[in-house]
Amino acid sequence: MQRIVRIGAANGISKFIIGQDGILSTPAASALIQKRSADGGIILTALHNPGGPENDFGIKYNTCNVTNAIYQATCTISEYKEANLDKPVDLSTTGIQRFGPVSVEIVDSITNNVDFIKIFDFELIRQFRQQTPELTLLFDALHGVTGPYGRRIFVDELGFPETVEKHRISLGAASDGDGDCNMVLSHDWFATPSDSVAVIAHYADCIPYFKRTGIRGLARSMPTSCAIDRVAAAKGIESFEVPTGWELLE
Numbered sequence: 001m002q003r004i005v006r007i008g009a010a011n012g013i014s015k016f017i018i019g020q021d022g023i024l025s026t027p028a029a030s031a032l033i034q035k036r037s038a039d040g041g042i043i044l045t046a047l048h049n050p051g052g053p054e055n056d057f058g059i060k061y062n063t064c065n066v067t068n069a070i071y072q073a074t075c076t077i078s079e080y081k082e083a084n085l086d087k088p089v090d091l092s093t094t095g096i097q098r099f100g101p102v103s104v105e106i107v108d109s110i111t112n113n114v115d116f117i118k119i120f121d122f123e124l125i126r127q128f129r130q131q132t133p134e135l136t137l138l139f140d141a142l143h144g145v146t147g148p149y150g151r152r153i154f155v156d157e158l159g160f161p162e163t164v165e166k167h168r169i170s171l172g173a174a175s176d177g178d179g180d181c182n183m184v185l186s187h188d189w190f191a192t193p194s195d196s197v198a199v200i201a202h203y204a205d206c207i208p209y210f211k212r213t214g215i216r217g218l219a220r221s222m223p224t225s226c227a228i229d230r231v232a233a234a235k236g237i238e239s240f241e242v243p244t245g246w247e248l249l250e
Contacts, residue, residue, distance in 0.1 A: 001022050001044070003082065004042055005018075006082040006085060007080055007082050007083075009085065010080075010082050010083040011081060013102070014102055015102075015103055015105070016102070016103070016105065017032065017036055018091060018104060018105070018106055018107070020091065020092065020094055020106055020107065021091055021109070023109045023148070024043070024113075025113065025145045025149060025179030025180070026043055026178040027113070027179055028112065028113035029062060030062060031113055032112055032113075033062060035116070040062060042060070042062075043059075043060045043061075043178070044060075045060065045177065085099045085102075090106070091106060094107060109148070110148055114149070114152055114157065117153075119207060119208065120207055121206075122158065126158055129158055129159050130159065135170045136164045136168050136169055136171070137154060137164070137170065137172075137173070138171070138173070139154055140174040140175075141174070142177065143177075144175065144176060144179065145177065145178055145179050146175045149179065169186075169187075172184070172185045172186065173185075182196065192225070193224070194225035194228070197220065197224070198227035198228045198230070198231050201215070201232070215237055216238075217238045217240060218231065218238070218240070219239065219240040219241070219242060221243065222241055222243055223244060229241075
């Protein structure tokens with residue numbers, strides 16, 4: 001991350017926004033790019049690529065419809081520039097740091113995303129939790145980036161206990177390393193991401209945000225099942241299929 005800032009500064013980028021301690025889930029980064037109207041964002045994840053200092057570490061640039069052009073440009077790189085900053089960026093402290101004409105803003109990685117997903121009715125979920133004390137939840141972040149997000153959402157916001165006995169689980173959930181895939185299950189059923197997005201689309205008129213805005217269309221990536229297409233057809237809503245990539249869904 002320090003090198004990304006130095007290279008960016010040397011090539012005319014004057015503003016950087018970085019999650020505290022360098023941590024952002026892929027959906028959180030995508031939401032922050034939209035919220036701050038950023039030109040794009042760099043995500044470091046070994047999800048699809050070999051990780052570690054001797055490999056490419058899955059460097060992804062998130063923006064709109066230029067992925068192939070960026071890849072083609074990387075094939076012609078013969079050298080790169082780095083700015084000589086007077087000190088490393090402090091990734092642990094929120095706030096703005098200045099390096100001459102360059103500013104680096106370290107933001108709370110968790111709060112921004114929690115505020116974004118409050119499109120769902122957190123108060124209604126809290127009430128249901130209080131009225132159904134026997135409901136238990138087990139969330140497994142699989143040692144990935146979503147651990148702190150899970151604690152803030154499920155424990156701090158929704159009131160679930162931080163520990164639960166393994167034999168008393170009503171609902172289980174897990175996410176992959178960078179937080180853009182999930183699985184929800186109980187003792188006699190499970191829901192894949194393809195199912196989850198279709199269920200959300202079906203009940204969108206119960207979600208406060210969509211009560212206000214309505215649904216203008218539904219979209220899925222190519223590997224996602226056709227369940228959401230059936231919801232779109234039943235509701236008379238236009239649907240789209242795009243190649244894999246958050247930037248294309250945006």
